[in-house]
Amino acid sequence: MTAxxxxxxxxxxxxxxxxxxxxxxxxxxxxxxxxxxxxxxxxAVLFPAAGRACGHRRLPEPPPGAEGWTAADAARALLLLAVPAADGQRLAEAEACYRYGDAAERVAVLRALPLLGVGDGAVGLVEDALRTHDTRLLAAAVGPYARRHLDQALWRDAVLKCLFTGVPLSAVADLHERADRELRVMLTALVREREAAGRPAPPEALALLTPADVASHRPVTLRGKE
Structure with a gap:
């Protein structure tokens, strides 16, 4: 088991x-x-302005958990953290920054969620990101916050959505720790479906399966394509 x-x-x-x-x-x-x-x-002014002021270059020395973050991501996370958490104010501001932000601002909100101490109050933002086909949002949505707060059925769908849209499963926080039998059944169905259509199976899906998974395959309805 990995850390x-x-x-x-x-x-x-x-x-x-x-x-x-x-x-x-x-x-x-x-x-x-x-x-x-x-x-x-x-x-409302400072959050979008962080993109122009700090830029979108990657952090040169990212701390653990911030690999791939930009300078603007870090600045935006720190701005949200400066908002008082009392009475739901921080959550409300995070929701507003997401709802009215562009793609980069939405990614920053999603990346910041596990720092903000808002419990499961921001699950709706993750669910919104998972309904899109923007791979930047999808990758940010399946990070540590989803690992802690997204229910298992939605989390399985998110993993499948990543496979269907080409988001690397390395973006899914603690994938191997949270993967369960039902996910493996769904992945086996995906592999069989691809093979029947003469298409290669996603290598990342195969990596999560064992010969026993394939042997015990039972039909399931795949979700995550929409």
């Missing part, structure tokens, strides 16, 4: 921004946090 996918520590996200080649990003974030503390309503 659970870690959640990036906020202090390490800040350090990663400060260690980047563009120190202006850290300076912008410091000023943005000061503005947000004085005016909570400023998040």
């Amino acid at each position: 659970p996918v870690p959640v990036p520590a906020p202090a390490l996200l800040t350090s990663s921004l400060e260690a980047g080649p563009d120190r202006a990003s850290a300076a912008w974030l410091h000023d943005a946090l000061r503005r947000l503390a004085a005016d909570p309503g400023a998040l």
Whole structure:
């Protein structure tokens, strides 16, 4: 059994921004946090502005759990963390940033969810992302937050959706730990379906199966194509 996918520590996200080649990003974030503390309503302007101010380059020294994050992702996560959690305020702001944001802003919200301490309140955002065919959103939606809060049936569908859309299963947090017999049955059906159509089976699906899984195949209705 592998170790659970870690959640990036906020202090390490800040350090990663400060260690980047563009120190202006850290300076912008410091000023943005000061503005947000004085005016909570400023998040509506600051959250999208982080893309222009910090850029979309990958973090040069990402902390554990933030591999593949951009500087803007880190800044946006830290902005959301600065919103008070009391009375659902942080969750409401995260929902607003997702609903009104572009794809990059939505990805940032999804990546930040496990840091925000909102419990299962943001499952609806994950479900919305899983209904899309945007592979960026799908990959961000199946991270540590989904591992903790998405119910097993929806999580299985999310794994299948990744396979159907070409999202690497490496994006699925703790895939092997959460994979169950029903998922393997569904994957076996997918493999059989592909083979019957003369199409190659996804190697990542095969990697999750054993000869016993294939031998014990029973028909199931595949979901996740829509």
